[in-house]
Amino acid sequence: MRAMLVRSPQTPFESAVLPIPEPGPGEVRLRVRACGICHSDMLTVFGAWPGIAYPRAPGHEVAGTVDALGSGVTTVEVGARAGVGWHGGHDGTCRSCMRGDFITCKKARIPGISYDGGYSEYMIAPANVLAPIPDALSFEEAAPLLCAGITTYNALRHSGARAGDVVAVLGVGGLGHLGIQYARAMGFATIAIARGRDKEELARKLGATDYIDSQNEDVAERLQAHGGANVVLSTITSGKATTPVLGGLAIDGKLLVVGASMDPIDFVAARAIGSRISVQAWPSGTAADSADTLRFSAQSGVRPMIETMPLERAQEAYDKMMSGAARFRMVLTM
Ligand SMILES: [Zn+2]
Numbered sequence: 001m002r003a004m005l006v007r008s009p010q011t012p013f014e015s016a017v018l019p020i021p022e023p024g025p026g027e028v029r030l031r032v033r034a035c036g037i038c039h040s041d042m043l044t045v046f047g048a049w050p051g052i053a054y055p056r057a058p059g060h061e062v063a064g065t066v067d068a069l070g071s072g073v074t075t076v077e078v079g080a081r082a083g084v085g086w087h088g089g090h091d092g093t094c095r096s097c098m099r100g101d102f103i104t105c106k107k108a109r110i111p112g113i114s115y116d117g118g119y120s121e122y123m124i125a126p127a128n129v130l131a132p133i134p135d136a137l138s139f140e141e142a143a144p145l146l147c148a149g150i151t152t153y154n155a156l157r158h159s160g161a162r163a164g165d166v167v168a169v170l171g172v173g174g175l176g177h178l179g180i181q182y183a184r185a186m187g188f189a190t191i192a193i194a195r196g197r198d199k200e201e202l203a204r205k206l207g208a209t210d211y212i213d214s215q216n217e218d219v220a221e222r223l224q225a226h227g228g229a230n231v232v233l234s235t236i237t238s239g240k241a242t243t244p245v246l247g248g249l250a251i252d253g254k255l256l257v258v259g260a261s262m263d264p265i266d267f268v269a270a271r272a273i274g275s276r277i278s279v280q281a282w283p284s285g286t287a288a289d290s291a292d293t294l295r296f297s298a299q300s301g302v303r304p305m306i307e308t309m310p311l312e313r314a315q316e317a318y319d320k321m322m323s324g325a326a327r328f329r330m331v332l333t334m
């Protein structure tokens with residue numbers, strides 16, 4: 001099989017031909033049909049995640065078909081359409097797992113980091129992290145929903161916002177363009193916030209009923225004109241650009257952060273207490289959440305905007321994602 005490997009941190013992808021792997025007990029082999037490229041793939045490329053064993057094939061937005069079953073697997077059949085996202089395994093014994101909270105498992109495994117992921121024609125995954133892919137979604141469409149999709153969908157559905165509430169999505173990019181669609185499909189009054197006017201037309205097409213240009217408008221003031229946002233879903237990485245939305249939250253409003261960044265957000269207690277606002281961060285979700293994301297997307301018409309490239313062009317696709325030029329998710333096809 002063909003795989004695109006990171007041989008060692010900060011080196012270009014290397015095209016390799018490897019033996020097709022055999023699934024162990026409780027595992028399945030997936031024939032990968034599409035794999036989305038996520039910004040977090042840089043953790044493998046840069047060696048920024050502790051303990052990665054190289055060479056490693058990245059990729060945690062994997063859509064394909066079940067190709068072979070390891071011993072003891074009874075939950076899926078060969079030929080089933082299935083996907084794997086960030087949640088690639090849990091130990092079943094830690095404090096989180098004992099509470100059924102598998103996404104926060106202390107020994108969580110991640111495809112493309114803990115083991116070879118979807119930048120490959122075949123991969124092995126535990127059977128209990130597979131999510132069924134509805135027929136209405138192509139493999140290319142399903143792939144980005146398994147990280148970018150689940151992250152925004154699962155965060156929003158747990159945000160406490162109810163139909164009719166004001167939900168703003170900060171950033172119209174890989175995560176944001178999905179966040180807008182989910183917010184609208186869930187019945188929220190959806191506001192998009194981004195720099196400049198370039199993305200306004202698209203944001204409105206995706207379902208935003210208002211658009212705020214954060215460069216030239218007072219974001220807090222504009223949100224307060226709507227009565228304040230019950231939830232702001234932040235998909236961006238700049239703390240400085242996120243901070244102003246705190247002033248635009250409604251009473252009991254929530255800043256919901258899914259854009260993984262090391263950049264601090266300024267939270268001033270004296271300005272927050274009076275309106276009981278809160279900040280919450282959210283990590284994607286488990287296989288069950290992936291299944292819900294895919295089903296909801298299929299039934300509500302939410303689709304990622306993608307650009308596909310063949311597996312062999314992983315370097316070019318990855319570089320395009322990293323440069324910010326992707327509109328909006330790059331997907332490798334096999
Ligand atoms: Zn991801």
Ligand SMILES: [Zn+2]
Nearest residue numbers: 091094097105
């Ligand atoms: Zn655990």
